[in-house]
Amino acid sequence: MDVVSDAMAAVRVGRPSSNRFRAAGSWSTRLSAYEGAGFHVVLEGGCRLLLDEGEPLTLRTGDAVLLPHGTGHVLMDADGDPAAAGAAVPFERLTDGSAHRPARTGPGQVELLCGKYRTDRSRTHPLMAELPAVVHLPNRVGGHPELRAAIDLLGGELLEQRPGGQLAVPSLLDLLLVYMVRAWLAEGSTGVWSAVLGDPVAAAALRALHADPAAGWTNDRLAAAVGVSRPTLARRFTALVGRPPMAYLTWWRLTFAATLLRDTTDPLAAVAHRVGYRTPYAFSHAFARHFGTTPGRYRAREGTAAPATG
Known part of the structure; x- marks a missing residue:
């Protein structure tokens, strides 16, 4: 095992989870802080991400974000007012079929690939601890092709139930985490562990x-x-x-x-x-x-x- 693989394997527990999320019009949803790491990939359209502490981040088609420390945050439509984040609906209510679910089609339509990894912070390697609250990986033509391929494969598996999907999806989620951390390191991070590995x-x-x-x-x-x-x-x-x-x-x-x-x-x-x-x-x-x-x-x-x- 190499250092990066060991660092991720040590902190990971259980099986990751993911789903596709669609919304349109005016909407906002809150994801509370949790013991783990989360990610979002914009498959279509655009939206905003607001950390509980920090400036709003605009996400566009093809962008990926990793929240390695489970930081609480709000997702909202691209034209949403950050000042209204307090009225955001809990994410669980938008995905369990309950009321207040936003429109799935219409103006401002967006589709996201969302997921979580469970982690045990008592075993966090300093390389993982050094990751910022949010890692934004903008979509770039030709940039990180392996990350783009993993996103496409995972999105396809979640769109259709295919034979072997229960094995393929967790494996692709693990691969996605590797590629997002690798992309962060390759983006010229100024952190200590980029210097260590170099x-x-x-x-x-x-x-x-x-x-x-x-x-x-x-x-x-x-x-x-x-x-x-x-x-x-x-x-x-x-x-x-x-x-x-x-x-x-x-x-x-x-x-x-x-x-x-x-x-x-x-x-x-x-x-x-x-x-x-x-x-x-x-x-x-x-x-x-x-x-x-x-x-x-x-x-x-x-x-x-x-x-x-x-």
């Missing part, structure tokens, strides 16, 4: 640690793998990532262990071995110090797998 020393060290977190890493061994001196590795890595290499490794081992406890039925000893701890006791002690609970209790609370002792 630095040959820090990026190489992270790739090595993520490729084999259970290895018996030391600063000397990691520096040799990267091809630099130990002082150079320590200086560059710490300055960019914000913590020394071995401190980052400890954090990632425990974060990865939490993912394994959540998603697998591996015995505690196997999880400990996969993340670089020689004994279940040493692993349990480190895990409890970091998460405030034992691995077994964490699995029983968070996982879909069978509980483990410890």
Whole structure:
């Protein structure tokens, strides 16, 4: 796994959800803050997006937005008055067939692809934490063709019920998230992690640690793998990532262990071995110090797998 894939896999839980939303005329709808990440893609027409805090954002056909921290927001027609956002109808009422549903066809018609990803913020990688409240990816001819292809495929799957759709849709939603984060990184983000992944020393060290977190890493061994001196590795890595290499490794081992406890039925000893701890006791002690609970209790609370002792 590469760093970006690991960062997204660690924070994701459960299955994502999505639907197509159509409206016309004058309308506004509120999506409350939630534990997860959301997205909207404008398939037709245009609209406005208003964060609970921030300036209105105008969206046009082909635009995509990612709200990686589940920030509450309002969607409204392109000519809507932001001052009237307080009267917005909850999104759930517009999609469950209840009253106050806007017209689906007519002047100002808009069609959106909307979705949510569930996340566990206790395991948020700093790369994901650094994403802004809203990532706006305007439609550009030839820009991010893989993102456009994923949007087209997902929109088609949601428009028609086809054989295999229950497997295809969640997979395409996962792919869409990857492409939106990748596009944000490629757009020249000024964030710390764009610099980290662009630095040959820090990026190489992270790739090595993520490729084999259970290895018996030391600063000397990691520096040799990267091809630099130990002082150079320590200086560059710490300055960019914000913590020394071995401190980052400890954090990632425990974060990865939490993912394994959540998603697998591996015995505690196997999880400990996969993340670089020689004994279940040493692993349990480190895990409890970091998460405030034992691995077994964490699995029983968070996982879909069978509980483990410890």
